[in-house]
Every structure is written in structure tokens, then in C-alpha cells.
Amino acid sequence: MKKRILLIVAIASLMMLLSGCSQVNQPITSESTGFWNEFVVYPLSVVITTISHALGNNFGLGIVVVTILIRLILLPLMIKQTRSTKAMQAIQPEMQKLKEKYASKDAATQQKLQQETMALFQKHGVNPLAGCLPLIIQMPILIGIYHAIMRTQEIANHSFLWFDLGDKDPYYILPIIAGVATFAQQKMMMAGQEANPQMAMMLWLMPIMIIVFAINFPSALSLYWVVGNIFMIVQTFFIKGPDLRKKASPAGGNKK
Template sequence: MDAMLYPLKWAVAWVMVHIHNILVFLGMHDGPGFAWVLSIVGLTVVVRILIMPLFFKQIRASRGMQLMQPEMRALQEKYKGKKDPESKRRQQEEMMALYKKHGSNPMASCFPILIQMPIFFALFRVLARLQDVASGKIDPIGPLTASLADDVQHSNLFGASLSESFMQASTTEVKIVTIVLIIAMGVTQFLTMRQLTMKNMPESAKNDDNPMMRSQKSMMYIMPVIFAVTGVQFQIGVLIYWLTTNLWTMGQQFFAIHRMPAPGSEAERLMKERQAKKRARKGLPPLEEEINETSEEPVGGQRVQPKRKDRQKKAVRPVDTTDSSSSDTSADDTPNDNRVGLSKEEIARRRYERRARERQAAAQRRKEAQKAKRNNAE
């Protein structure tokens, strides 16, 4: 295992040593001390910054999974009770098409954890071999020389050595600090998952018949138990790493949910309330009223659309009212068109069809111009 993890062990040791050197340069004590504890925290921060793109990919995938739940339930209902191979194949194909439509991937939520696990175990092995490196039994791990390994081994957090675990505790302080760190890890993991499940999930997806909701609730309670069972095997330094990454995840997720909540979620409602209060302090009307006012169109005419400067400079091409294809266009553009009795949906549909015809005509003109250019060149 050490041979397989050696590149990662070297990278972990390199980051820790250089962060320690920076802290010493800033005035912290060289040798055994709290600077080595902060070097593990710094290692966590470096790793989390490097995998930040995966975090945002996880948020987008999670949001897509939430929004597709109604369609997913309809798909499950469609194939309910159908066990034949052909039905299973079609259900799988439609499910993959649904994932592609929403840009979601069930595995995306696991990427940050999967990426960190090798680093986690590499740190575990570095701390486990400190004694061997310090005694000269094995070669230094990258820049982690024998003297530096001895410094790390004798550094502690509230009296608990970074290289000791609950199962190998030589003092009561080690056991107490281990238990406190495990409890803190469990609480932060629970709060992080609860924040994602309860605050950033639409109300329509919170039903107990939603498989995703059931799995999220199960993981919310199972993960702290897993930490409690496995945490007693890990050194204090590894527990510091995992607690720091939990705190980072909780803060990063809070920021993402606060600024980019999922549509229909509790977080979105709170964001709208904040925006309404902010607008009220500035003396502005509620955002909904402003949107309704700007979207209203006068009866019998077209609302003037904003234009880019380069489009304003272009001359307006006169419309041939004798052309049957332009009759609908003039009906949408001129203020004398008869719009009484038309709904907004009908007006929008006519406008869309007019613009589609304009795009097709422009494409046809470009095609004819290119053909004429080729003929002239020949």
C-alpha cells in the first residue's frame, strides 16, 4: 500500500513542510508545536481549493437531480410492474435521456469525496510512518526528513500527539481529544447534509415517496455513525484533516445555497425575502410588480424593444405590405394592428413565428449570396 500511495505521500509531505515553513517565516515557533497542526489545516485548504470545480459540478448535479424528480417518478410509474427485459431496457434508455436533459449525473455528488479518499489515506500513512522516518528505519518522505518527522511526531493538539489514535492512546488526553473530534465531525457532517436536503430541495421533492429524499435522509443519519465507528482507528492529524474539510464543505455549501438556491426551495424563498427587504429600503417596488409592469404591452400596439447601438444605426427596411408572408409581420410590428381579443400567449407565438421567418429568410439570403460568389469565382 505504501508503494502505491508513495506519489501522494510525497505530495502530502511536500505541502505540509512548505506550509510549516511559511508559518515559521510569519513568526510561529519552529520545531514541535502548533505550526504542524496548522500545516494539516493548510493541506486541507489546498486540496479543497484544487477540487472546487468538482464542488460546483456537484451542486449543479444535485440541483438537476432535484428538478427531475417529478419526471423520474412519472417514469417509474410508467414502468411499474414491468419486469421483462425489453421494458427494463427502454426504462434505462429513458432514464439516461432524462439525466442528459437535466445535465445531471448520479455519481457527480460523490466526486469530491472520491478524490479526497486517496489523499486521506496518504496522510494516514505519512503519520503512521513518522516514527520509522525519525529513527532512520525508512528513507525520508520527500522533504519530510528525519528531524522534521520527529518534530511532527512530538507536536500535539491539547496534549494529544498528531500521530496517535484512540486505539493506540498512551494518555487520557488522546482519548478525550479523539472523542471530541469525532463528535465534531459527526455534527458538521449532519448539518451539512441537512442543509442540502432541507434548505435547498423543492417542496415537491421532499415527499417520503421520493427515493432520492429517502436516501438523503438515511445518509444524514448513517454518516455520523460511520464516523464514530471508523474514527477511533485514525490518528489525531487525520481527524483534524477530516473535520477541517467538513467545515469547509459546510461553509462553501452555505455560500452556494445562499447565492444560488434551487428553484422552489426554502432557500429560494428566503433569498426572495431578502431581495424584497433590500428593495423596500431603497424605496423600490417589489420585484414581481416591476416585472409585471415591464412585461405589460399596450393594447393595439407593440412594446418598444431595446436595441443595441449597432442595430440602431442600421436603416429600417421598408415592409412590402402587398406580400402575403409579410402581413403577419406587419400585424406584429405596426401600431395599427388589430390586437383586441388576442391573448399574450397568442401575441408571443406570432412574434416567435415572425422572428423564425426572418431568420430563415436571412439564412436563405446568405446561402444565395455564397452561391452567387462561387459562381462568379468560377
């Protein structure tokens, strides 16, 4: 638990660091300096604008295409994350037995528990932090796209469907879709873990956060979230399809 908390704090610190050091109110150009600007934000801005120009100056469609490309690039990591999650779930009964065996809170017993737990991970080839890798990789990309969208002046000058890319969605349609898609995607990913209080809290917390952010951010960024989450719903269905169908079956897959 402590490792997870430290990881979350590290990710949050990284987000604040990158956000604070990127001159969010300054347009991104080829003249922008700094590692973050030169190697993350500006390249993403170039990719979005280049693809958008190739699609007839349709910047909304350009963002859709770039989002799908990014998700495809991250797909191997997401598959690895899913496998790691399933492996952790499979050894939960054994981990619970270890916790019961070493229930004492004294230092020696807890050290023995940690050793036995690590041995269990090695036996089954499980890395408890492997599931966090995609999140760590996605964060700089998400922040980079946020800055690329916010600081690429060309994007703000275009519209897509019913909204202006540089302004908030006037009808709140995108934020609602983003929240619903986030909930659906997480519901699929957490299948079988609903009894976990932490998971149950995240199931509702993340969609609410996404809706709040999407309401206050430019529609271009909301569009990125909507497309990304819909892609992940499809991706999760294909990756976890057998497990989801088994869970949804009336008898839970049991036969007499």
C-alpha cells in the first residue's frame, strides 16, 4: 500500500512539474525552448497539425486520428497491464493465506511476510508494479497533448461537429460522453473486483473528475478523452472478452 501511495504521489508531482515548467499560456512553435517543449509538446503539435492538414484542414478529425494512433502504440503495454492484473488476482488466495499466517505486526514477522510475498511473486512471475507502467507512460503523453492543444493556435481557430475546438462544449455533450465512457471502460477493467472498496471508489471518482475537467477545458481536449476512452472500451472488450462473457453468463459458467 505504501508503495502505491508513493507511486501516486510521484505521478502527481510529475504532472505538476511538467505543467508548471511548460509555459502553458505561451504558443508552442519551433522556436520554443526547453526539453519538454522541444521533444514532447512541439512534436505532438506538429503531428496533429500535419495530419489535420492532410485531412483537408479538419483539426477535429486530426485529433481523432492522432488519439487512435497513440492508443495503438500503447496497446502492447495495455495488454501487459491486463495480464499482470489477472495474474495478481489469481494469487490473491495465496497472498491472503500469507497475511493470515504472518498476522503479527512485529517487525520480524512483517519482514518475513514481505520475503514470502516476494517469493510468491517470483514463483508466479508476477510484477506488482507492472500494472502501473502504462499509467506512468501515458501521463506525459496526456499532458503533452494537453499542452499541444492548448498552445497550438491553429487548433483554436477551427471547429468540429457542433463545437469550436478552442472553446468549451456549449452543450456539455462531450464532457458527459467522456464521463460515461470512462465509467464503462473502468467497469469492464474492474470486472470481478467490485467488492474491493478502493476499486469501487475509483469506479465513480474517475468519471466525475473527467467530467469536471472536460467542462472546464477546450473541446479539443475533451474530444481526445472521448475518442481515447471509446477506443479503450473496444480494446478492453477484445482483451478481456472471455472473462466478461463468463462473468455475464447466468450460471457463472458453472455446469451440473
